[in-house]
Amino acid sequence: MSPFAHPWRFARFATCAALLLGGCDASHEEEGDAHAEPGHPALSWDELAFGCSVMGEGEQAHVMCNHGHALNLRNENLWERWRMLQSKGVAQPNEAQLMHGGQSHDPLPPPLTPILRARLGERVRIRAASYGPQFHTFHVHGHLWKDGANAADTQTLGPAEVYDLAEFYAGAGIDDPKERAGVGDWMYHCHVETHAVTGMWGIFRVLPKEGAAEQPGADGRFAYEVPPPLGGPGQKVTVHVVAAEVPLVVARSFVPAKGELVDVVRKARLYIPMPDEASWQAATAAELTARFQAGEKSTHTAWILSLRKGTEVTVKLRNLIPDAPASLHPHGVAYKVESDGTMEVSMALPGGKPTVSTWTADTVGTWPLHDHARQVENIGRGLFSAIVVKDDAEIAAIQRDYLVIFHDYDMDWMMGSATPVGGGH
Numbered sequence: 265m266s267p268f269a270h271p272w273r274f275a276r277f278a279t280c281a282a283l284l285l286g287g288c289d290a291s292h293e294e295e296g297d298a299h300a301e302p303g304h305p306a307l308s309w310d311e312l313a314f315g316c317s318v319m320g321e322g323e324q325a326h327v328m329c330n331h332g333h334a335l336n337l338r339n340e341n342l343w344e345r346w347r348m349l350q351s352k353g354v355a356q357p358n359e360a361q362l363m364h365g366g367q368s369h370d371p372l373p374p375p376l377t378p379i380l381r382a383r384l385g386e387r388v389r390i391r392a393a394s395y396g397p398q399f400h401t402f403h404v405h406g407h408l409w410k411d412g413a414n415a416a417d418t419q420t421l422g423p424a425e426v427y428d429l430a431e432f433y434a435g436a437g438i439d440d441p442k443e444r445a446g447v448g449d450w451m452y453h454c455h456v457e458t459h460a461v462t463g464m465w466g467i468f469r470v471l472p473k474e475g476a477a478e479q480p481g482a483d484g485r486f487a488y489e490v491p492p493p494l495g496g497p498g499q500k501v502t503v504h505v506v507a508a509e510v511p512l513v514v515a516r517s518f519v520p521a522k523g524e525l526v527d528v529v530r531k532a533r534l535y536i537p538m539p540d541e542a543s544w545q546a547a548t549a550a551e552l553t554a555r556f557q558a559g560e561k562s563t564h565t566a567w568i569l570s571l572r573k574g575t576e577v578t579v580k581l582r583n584l585i586p587d588a589p590a591s592l593h594p595h596g597v598a599y600k601v602e603s604d605g606t607m608e609v610s611m612a613l614p615g616g617k618p619t620v621s622t623w624t625a626d627t628v629g630t631w632p633l634h635d636h637a638r639q640v641e642n643i644g645r646g647l648f649s650a651i652v653v654k655d656d657a658e659i660a661a662i663q664r665d666y667l668v669i670f671h672d673y674d675m676d677w678m679m680g681s682a683t684p685v686g687g688g689h
């Protein structure tokens with residue numbers, strides 16, 4: 265049979281051709297659905313079609329299918345969970361088994377991707393933003409929202425596009441808090457199927473009105489909620505942020521010899537907000553690296569600049585990345601060109617003096633905020649944020665406000681390292 269007779273077979277052929285340099289054996293055409301090399305995990309047909317690779321040696325040997333389609337900086341690839349469940353004796357895991365991890369009977373850990381929570385009948389907004397070279401379709405199960413005159417449950421996002429009309433009652437209707445979809449785990453995801461399977465999925469969890477086992481934090485907010493807005497009409501606030509290169513768990517990979525999903529750690533480039541001028545002045549790359557190694561590498565999520573409409577914000581940026589410039593380029597706010605993040609005056613060089621940008625949040629909405637100094641490399645490694653501008657009416661109306669950032673990691677960076685597994689680097 266010609267390898268071109270079936271699209272997957274063609275993809276497999278193409279991938280095998282790419283692997284040929286590493287010794288791909290053409291005889292697997294007759295071998296069935298496995299591509300095996302001595303001492304290496306076998307690749308299934310589907311994995312080959314998705315461009316998965318065998319990584320590492322010996323104890324570290326594993327198949328890596330992380331294509332870098334991430335939500336809020338994390339990539340939870342279903343292939344990795346698939347292989348984990350297969351190792352536990354589940355021959356053909358289905359998507360429910362793969363995605364609803366972390367329950368008591370379930371061998372899979374909870375997904376790295378954001379679990380968004382609301383109680384039944386609470387008013388919810390889920391904002392979606394997108395970075396990277398791909399197009400994504402944001403889709404939430406079980407819920408509808410109003411988009412102009414129409415109802416909708418899916419919206420396409422191109423690079424730097426934002427969509428923030430997904431507003432509804434949790435487990436209920438667009439305008440009616442009466443139960444409709446009800447309590448449960450509702451998937452949300454990119455509806456480009458290959459993106460969903462390789463990382464762009466999460467869970468919108470509708471909890472019972474009362475008696476839920478999961479409770480918000482002391483400030484009344486669940487994880488991933490948009491922070492409370494700063495400022496107010498006519499007010500001036502100052503925000504301190506550093507750009508730094510720090511270790512971050514960006515994915516997990518199943519390592520057969522260990523029988524578990526192992527953290528994939530990369531030196532991400534992130535905006536990290538600082539609470540005050542003194543800590544901002546004192547921040548060092550070494551300290552931040554230690555902080556992330558101690559735990560924040562597993563919990564950190566993308567910075568969100570949350571403002572009340574009418575606020576003038578001054579953002580001070582220090583760049584602690586050793587070998588790349590960094591800047592802040594905002595969308596949707598009013599500012600002079602010096603605060604654009606593209607001129608020399610607004611470019612923070614490695615070890616150079618900080619930049620100071622002044623923006624006025626005069627337009628309600630969700631707006632991209634990202635590096636514009638070396639954007640392909642920096643955004644590809646995580647150097648982005650978003651601005652959320654709200655007025656009093658919206659603040660009063662919405663009880664749970666979330667922002668999900670669809671993001672494609674730079675693949676050379678994601679896959680390029682010879683030692684992608686483990687927390688030691």
Ligand SMILES: [Cu+2]
Nearest residue numbers: 400454456459
């Ligand atoms: Cu997508």
